[in-house]
Amino acid sequence: MDxxxxxxxxxxxxxxxxxxxxxxxxxxxxxxxRGEILGIIGPNGAGKTTLFNLLAGAIPLxxxxxxxDGQDLSGxxxxxxxxxxxxxxxxxxxPFARMTVLENVMTAAQGQSGEGLFSALLAPARSxxxxxxxxxxxxxxxxxxxxxxxxxxPAAVLSGGQRKLLELARAMMAxxxxxxxxxxxxxxxxxxxxxxxxxxxTVNAQGVAVLLIEHNMEMIARLCxxxxxxxxxxxxxxxxxxxxxxxxxxxxxxxxxxxx
Amino acid sequence: MELLAYCAFFLTIAxxxxxxxxxxxxxxxxxxxxNVGIAGFVGLGGYISAILTxxxxxxxxxxxxxxxxxGWAGAMLGGAVLSLAVGLLTLRMRSDYLAITTFGIAVxxxxxxxxxxxxxxxxxxxxxxxxxxxxFQGNAFAFNLANLAVTCAVVLALYLLLEHLLRSPWGRTLxxxxxxxxxxxxxxxxxxxxxxxxxxxxxxIMALAGAVxxxxxxxxxxxxxxxxxxxxxxxxxxxxxxxxxxxAILGAVLVWAIWxxxxxxxxxxxxxDQQARAASLQIVVIGVMLCLILLWxxxxxxxxxxxxxxxxxxxxxxx
Amino acid sequence: MNPQAIIxxxxxxxxxxxxxxxxxxxxxxxxxxxFTHGDFLAWGAYLSLSLMGLIGGLLAELGVRLAPxxxxxxxxxxxxxxxxxxxxxxxxxxxxxxxxxxARGADAIIIVMASFGAxxxxxSLLEFIYTAQPAYFTTALQIAKPLGLGLRAxxxxxxxxxxxxxxxxxxxxxxxHSAMGRAMRAVSENPALAGVYGIDVAQIVRLTWIIxxxxxxxxxxxxxxxxxxxxxxxxxxxxxxxxxxxxxxIGSIPGAMIGGLIIGLxxxxxxQIVGAEWRAAISFVILVLVxxxxxxxxxxxAGG
Ligand SMILES: Nc1ncnc2c1ncn2[C@@H]1O[C@H](COP(=O)(O)OP(=O)(O)OP(=O)(O)O)[C@@H](O)[C@H]1O
Ligand SMILES: [Mg+2]
Numbered sequence: 001m002d003x004x005x006x007x008x009x010x011x012x013x014x015x016x017x018x019x020x021x022x023x024x025x026x027x028x029x030x031x032x033x034r035g036e037i038l039g040i041i042g043p044n045g046a047g048k049t050t051l052f053n054l055l056a057g058a059i060p061l062x063x064x065x066x067x068x069d070g071q072d073l074s075g076x077x078x079x080x081x082x083x084x085x086x087x088x089x090x091x092x093x094x095p096f097a098r099m100t101v102l103e104n105v106m107t108a109a110q111g112q113s114g115e116g117l118f119s120a121l122l123a124p125a126r127s128x129x130x131x132x133x134x135x136x137x138x139x140x141x142x143x144x145x146x147x148x149x150x151x152x153x154p155a156a157v158l159s160g161g162q163r164k165l166l167e168l169a170r171a172m173m174a175x176x177x178x179x180x181x182x183x184x185x186x187x188x189x190x191x192x193x194x195x196x197x198x199x200x201x202t203v204n205a206q207g208v209a210v211l212l213i214e215h216n217m218e219m220i221a222r223l224c225x226x227x228x229x230x231x232x233x234x235x236x237x238x239x240x241x242x243x244x245x246x247x248x249x250x251x252x253x254x255x256x257x258x259x260x
Numbered sequence: 261m262e263l264l265a266y267c268a269f270f271l272t273i274a275x276x277x278x279x280x281x282x283x284x285x286x287x288x289x290x291x292x293x294x295n296v297g298i299a300g301f302v303g304l305g306g307y308i309s310a311i312l313t314x315x316x317x318x319x320x321x322x323x324x325x326x327x328x329x330x331g332w333a334g335a336m337l338g339g340a341v342l343s344l345a346v347g348l349l350t351l352r353m354r355s356d357y358l359a360i361t362t363f364g365i366a367v368x369x370x371x372x373x374x375x376x377x378x379x380x381x382x383x384x385x386x387x388x389x390x391x392x393x394x395x396f397q398g399n400a401f402a403f404n405l406a407n408l409a410v411t412c413a414v415v416l417a418l419y420l421l422l423e424h425l426l427r428s429p430w431g432r433t434l435x436x437x438x439x440x441x442x443x444x445x446x447x448x449x450x451x452x453x454x455x456x457x458x459x460x461x462x463x464x465i466m467a468l469a470g471a472v473x474x475x476x477x478x479x480x481x482x483x484x485x486x487x488x489x490x491x492x493x494x495x496x497x498x499x500x501x502x503x504x505x506x507x508a509i510l511g512a513v514l515v516w517a518i519w520x521x522x523x524x525x526x527x528x529x530x531x532x533d534q535q536a537r538a539a540s541l542q543i544v545v546i547g548v549m550l551c552l553i554l555l556w557x558x559x560x561x562x563x564x565x566x567x568x569x570x571x572x573x574x575x576x577x578x579x
Numbered sequence: 580m581n582p583q584a585i586i587x588x589x590x591x592x593x594x595x596x597x598x599x600x601x602x603x604x605x606x607x608x609x610x611x612x613x614f615t616h617g618d619f620l621a622w623g624a625y626l627s628l629s630l631m632g633l634i635g636g637l638l639a640e641l642g643v644r645l646a647p648x649x650x651x652x653x654x655x656x657x658x659x660x661x662x663x664x665x666x667x668x669x670x671x672x673x674x675x676x677x678x679x680x681x682a683r684g685a686d687a688i689i690i691v692m693a694s695f696g697a698x699x700x701x702x703s704l705l706e707f708i709y710t711a712q713p714a715y716f717t718t719a720l721q722i723a724k725p726l727g728l729g730l731r732a733x734x735x736x737x738x739x740x741x742x743x744x745x746x747x748x749x750x751x752x753x754x755x756h757s758a759m760g761r762a763m764r765a766v767s768e769n770p771a772l773a774g775v776y777g778i779d780v781a782q783i784v785r786l787t788w789i790i791x792x793x794x795x796x797x798x799x800x801x802x803x804x805x806x807x808x809x810x811x812x813x814x815x816x817x818x819x820x821x822x823x824x825x826x827x828x829i830g831s832i833p834g835a836m837i838g839g840l841i842i843g844l845x846x847x848x849x850x851q852i853v854g855a856e857w858r859a860a861i862s863f864v865i866l867v868l869v870x871x872x873x874x875x876x877x878x879x880x881a882g883g
Contacts, residue, residue, distance in 0.1 A: 294691060359688070360821045360825070361867070364822075364866055368859070371857060375856045487699075491699045540707045541707050547696045551696045554685075554689060
């Protein structure tokens with residue numbers, strides 16, 4: 001941990017967050033290599049989503065530092081992080097319900113000219129050309145997540161699983177280097193599960209690093225060579241999924257949350 | 261002929277209100293920003309343009325004698341700058357603070373119009389604001405018609421421009437921010453900056469309306485920019501359909517017609533000494549109408565259309 | 580600088596402060612900036628005026644002046660009725676307009692807009708009924724008595740200042756020391772949660788209107804007694820009221836009162852420098868300064 005290896009993509013150090021006296025993320029550190037796929041598991045309320053919110057800048061850090069590809073993101077707002085290559089999805093999907101599925105994906109394009117008032121007014125031709133290219137790419141992504149037949153529908157019509165897929169496409173549209181997926185399989189019909197797993201591994205194969213929160217152990221086992229078990233705001237164990245899930249302390253924190 | 265001239269006059273005024281409504285529609289309809297100081301922004305535009313274009317006058321500063329187009333441009337710039345200042349001050353706070361501050365802006369500007377005599381001419385205002393087509397003034401009909409054409413052209417140009425913006429990436433981003441600010445931020449959009457841009461654009465358009473109106477009437481005075489105006493414009497946009505640019509134009513013509521007709525009716529029905537009093541009934545009617553529409557048909561006559569970005573083309577058109 | 584500005588400022592500040600109490604309560608409990616609030620002041624004054632005429636006509640024996648004040652016993656009686664009627668007006672408006680919008684889940688800003696429309700209608704209705712001519716509670720002339728330090732005030736003026744302080748103190752004690760006051764605070768913190776804890780939110784909403792409109796009526800009568808009654812009086816006070824509520828910190832009753840006094844005094848002193856024609860701009864300048872330097876106000880919670 002002294003000298004960042006050249007392949008280090010994400011270096012988050014001693015992240016901390018408390019809500020009104022309750023510490024939710026407790027001095028947690030996390031490193032990821034370029035193109036790595038890393039799983040995060042842990043009982044409900046362990047602080048996994050909060051960790052994502054910190055990494056994505058949706059809530060400010062109390063303490064700690066986040067460096068992506070050598071760039072310090074700690075003090076930056078959420079809108080700056082996606083431009084730096086860090087895209088996220090939400091545990092409860094947040095599509096733009098009254099916009100079409102295609103528009104939802106196109107909104108995620110980065111560096112689209114015409115999003116500022118001046119470029120929209122003064123350089124319509126340039127932004128139109130870029131829009132066409134982006135539309136083509138957005139359609140490819142919708143094909144990729146099997147939603148192209150719905151591209152002209154408002155996103156409000158999508159099912160829960162389809163919304164998860166839409167968020168994946170939206171995150172991909174930003175061409176990130178690291179993508180944070182918060183329970184992509186939650187509420188997804190088992191038939192869609194295979195599709196989601198396949199798409200995530202394809203994304204990863206294209207060189208995008210994936211940080212994956214999931215309760216579905218099958219998905220974790222199939223996708224992640226390495227997982228971190230998070231409990232009470234910090235890592236409890238780390239290793240290969242099959243090893244970690246046999247450890248007594250891990251089993252115990254999972255059982256603690258169970259009734260009876 | 262006289263009736264036609266009056267119709268042209270009526271429509272020209274209605275079109276200047278349509279310009280204000282289009283500006284308000286950018287702020288409210290597209291962005292959800294509540295501006296209660298419309299009269300101030302319109303008045304600012306009118307005064308800026310008048311100061312830039314009137315001939316030199318001994319009793320006040322200004323009177324630069326510039327062409328009318330320069331006045332219009334100056335007005336828009338002034339409206340945008342004022343909006344930016346107000347926006348920077350309030351847009352990070354709860355939405356009501358914008359309402360309260362814009363309300364205050366209108367009160368403060370009204371005082372400036374009234375009291376800064378060396379700049380604005382005080383309570384008597386400024387005369388000799390240059391009028392387009394002043395050469396036709398002898399013929400009321402031709403004069404009004406020419407001005408109507410100019411004002412309509414401005415409305416049309418603004419309409420096309422705003423529709424273009426609505427379908428541009430800017431419009432799409434604005435809609436995304438309105439739908440889900442958190443998600444839009446996660447996708448790299450900056451809501452504060454977008455709101456500020458929309459507020460400034462709307463303010464510039466309102467100020468332009470003030471300039472157009474001042475040059476058409478040829479005269480400007482503080483009494484033209486009372487809170488009444490703010491209220492009328494709101495009624496116009498809500499009746500016509502906020503979020504819809506055609507609704508904004510339709511609402512302006514419709515409410516202005518109701519206003520003019522009810523005014524004429526009062527002039528017929530009430531004796532001269534009671535007319536001022538009866539005129540307040542007009543306001544009651546419009547106020548009640550505004551509330552009823554908010555209760556029963558908040559989308560107005562022409563509801564917002566979901567506009568989809570242009571340039572998307574059709575899917576796999578040539579494959 | 581004329582020290583008399585202190586008295587002028589305290590008098591104007593009393594009206595503004597009392598008026599701002601209702602505004603700050605509706606803002607913190609019903610969560611919207613109520614533009615009709617200024618018109619409650621005007622309606623309160625006119626309703627009291629009409630009742631006073633009625634009472635004076637029916638019971639001539641009440642027509643004796645209450646020395647040393649300028650008015651007869653008919654005025655205090657009329658004010659009691661005026662308060663009741665103003666409260667009724669506010670409750671009716673809530674039932675017909677604001678409450679319906681709330682029930683529909685309308686955005687706060689839509690309710691603000693409705694209040695703006697209603698305010699125009701209410702004000703113009705006053706103008707239609709009573710005309711734009713100013714009216715007076717009394718035409719009796721009062722002599723300002725010297726108070727020392729070069730200050731002078733009429734008995735009416737002293738009564739207004741004294742009553743304001745008593746009213747605010749009593750109201751503050753009730754709100755801080757009663758179950759009702761605790762319930763009001765709970766609703767302003769979190770209406771949904773307050774409902775879960777068995778607080779009758781509808782009743783708190785009613786209470787808010789009762790206090791707000793009641794104080795507005797008294798403020799309107801005070802302004803009417805010391806200056807004059809006009810349909811636009813409430814509208815002209817609206818900006819000072821908002822500035823006072825925000826300066827004091829939204830939700831704080833003493834804050835609203837102190838904010839009102841600060842604005843009243845600032846106006847009184849500033850007009851001596853810039854001229855009376857700029858009076859209305861003073862509260863705007865204060866509002867902008869507060870928004871820039873301390874948006875939560877003097878007594879507001881930071882980040883609120
Ligand atoms: N904005 C917030 N304010 C207050 N408490 C919060 C906030 N966000 C999260 N918490 C609390 O922090 C704790 C951790 O929440 P978090 O959502 O991070 O858990 P999680 O590990 O994602 O759980 P799950 O597996 O159920 O999604 C919870 O107890 C939650 O109530
Ligand atoms: Mg979670």
